[in-house]
Amino acid sequence: MLRRLRVPRLSTVSCYRYLALPSTSQQADANDLNKTIADGVAHVTATNIYTNERSIVQLKQPKKPMSRKFRREYAIPDQAKTGLLDVLISCDRSPKQLQHEADQLTEKLNQRR
Incomplete structure (x- = not known):
């Protein structure tokens, strides 16, 4: 058998009350x-x-924010590139050791950001 559920009536406290506002429809x-x-x-x-x-x-209009996904890349002067190349060629350390130290420095810089 079906049973009817009673729904309690809303009290006057919980009824919606509308605030009388001035009409904004006037042109x-x-x-x-x-x-x-x-x-x-x-x-x-x-x-x-x-x-x-x-x-x-x-x-x-809001200014277009810079994309935070990509960090800013700075241009390295050609003189610095050739100097770094000369130092790497004339260095007595093995390339594996240099790569390991470079990875450690990169990790430190990434943690600062």
């Missing part, structure tokens, strides 16, 4: 809504419907 004059654009910034005159206070709001 304003063309002079009331001034909008100018200068230097990439839009100046909009806004009116508070509660207090009839007017204010100018400045709107502008």
Whole structure:
């Protein structure tokens, strides 16, 4: 057999109450809504419907943030490249040892970021 469930009625405390707001559907004059654009910034005159206070709001496009995925690569001068090459060629250490030290330095730099 089917059973009917009773749904309790909402009390007056939990009923929705609507706040009487001034109507925003009134159309304003063309002079009331001034909008100018200068230097990439839009100046909009806004009116508070509660207090009839007017204010100018400045709107502008956000700057494009730099991508944080890639770190900034700096250009190495050619003189530094040739100097490093000469040092590596004339060094007495084995290439494996040099690579190991370079990996350790890279790991230290990555931990600083």
